[in-house]
Amino acid sequence: MGTDERPVVVLTRIADPTADMVIRELTARGVPVVRFDPADFPMTVRLTARVGDGTGITGRLLAGNREVDLGSVRAVYYRRPSPFTFITLRPEDRPWAIAQARYGLGGVLMALPGARYVNHPDAVAAAEPKPVQLATAHDAGLRVPPTIITDSVDDVRAFVAEVGPIVYKPLYHAPYQVGGQPAAVWTTEVDPSQLDATIRQTAHLFQAKVNKTADVRVTVVGDRVFAAIVRDAELDWRTRQDQLDWQPVEPPGEVAKAMLDYLDRFGLAFGCFDFAVDRDGGWWFLECNPNGQWGFIQKATGAPIAAAFADLLATGRA
Template sequence: MTVLILTCEQDVTADLVVAQLHTTGVPMVRLDPADLPGGVALSGEYVNGAFRGQLSTGGRLVSLNGLRSIWLRRPGVPATRVAEPSPWLTEESSQALYGMLRGTGARWMNDPDAARRARHKPWQIRHAQRSGLPVPATLITTFPQAARDFAERFPDLVVKPVSGTHPISGARPQELPSTIPTSRIAPGTDFAAVAFGPTLLQRRIAKVADIRLTVVGDRMLAARKALPPDADPDEVDVRYATSGSPWHPVDVPARTATAVRAYLRDAELAYGAFDFVEDADGIWWFLECNQSGQFGFVELDTGQPISRSVADWLSHDGPDTETHRNGRMRSAP
């Protein structure tokens, strides 16, 4: 049985898992849907109530009937590397590839429909609330007056993009979305500009640490980056922080673990990279859950076996029966 990894060519996170799969001897094939048709070819036959399908890439022919699992990591858009790309060819290629893969019975990390839904930040926020996770007061609006009223109720705010997009393999340079850091709102801001596009405002949590919780099936691996005592309060985005303090393994509070399990179960996700901030009372405040989030930087600092956990999940034939926190195996509740 073969593991199929759908991702772009330059993906260090996928490289880590590929290396782990090689050590186990589990058959694996990696491809980018952006290369279909061309570098990737496929065929599916539906005859007499049966299905037979094949994928070809890099000189390898893989039976779709023999797929064990599919990791939807960061795939490119189908048919974007052909000589003459078109929306029609992209739609045809997408329908053919994902339609065939859905009929294989392989396990998904994550299911395409669930992953697409889970990318929406407004959906994440509401789903986190329903799952029992603390969420900072948030407003998404194009009404300037609504933003002004919100700022009166919550004077210390940050602004962040509504979308969580990342560059798509095969896209033209001018089409690549910019990465916009979360920023603190200056006092006296007029908010007139929110009329030109949806704006996400959120109450700033006076954090003492950032938390990254990576969940793979039933396995939880959490890491904590403490905020230096002299940290600039305007430096709210951990991705752009000047502090060089490392990530350290940390246990997950029981209430948070329960809520996170509910979040992933109801979202139908097998993998999620959760970002929290911890306040002085030890509360983990939910910021977002990236259904295809990076983890190499955490694994490098902490030594947590995240890539091994992903490889184990992809190699496994049945449902998970254990939970894994910070390298220690425990029975699942």
């Protein structure tokens, strides 16, 4: 039986411990891996691709000293590539060059014939908006806390009167600075007396606060479900995730089934789900990151998540 020399392409930045875990698993199985950051184009990444002549995309990509036949890629692991910068060009020329690279190199990498994507960038983009996540989770049968997205302070006050205590969540984690320094915006409980007209300045997401006893992070890879629970965490556990005692947990069957349905609706091969567990044991969907972090869960619980990724990338099934 011949050896399958088709490579797995890993698209990510230089420092990415999560990608490293998957690459080690693939390498141990003898699966060829080509890792590069598309942002290095055209310095150390080069591209020549053709379309037509009765075929799909053909050609080659050079990444450092590795050459990739675009028609032979078995899978693409789309992790955390850096943004294009083109710092060697004049500032007025950079936006044009960045756009050409994004839709040229990026477009080719999104259309490799026969390759399995984990996850495809289009699927990631479709699954990122919080309102879409919440609506899809509801339709898939997951419990979703009452939520309002609005720029009206009066409607927020009416929402508080209806549901009780609420929290604020950013709709998207965009770059943010305080006093010239990078800052993070976490989930925060809202004092209704502080609601004012500044809400009118943009869209805000407010959600009924779940009277939780635990948080759960679930990493779904293909049809494999890896869940971990932590008790007595902060309102937003991400503020000190490395200090928490994550333990394996088995999700309710109906929740596991709904998560698989959720991913299928977006065409996602994996996702990281966050749930709050209430005092009655109910699981409340908070969000699903279609390109989330899971390395800390494997480290804490020993769950073979990297191996599941390697299975998916190497064989096309989890």
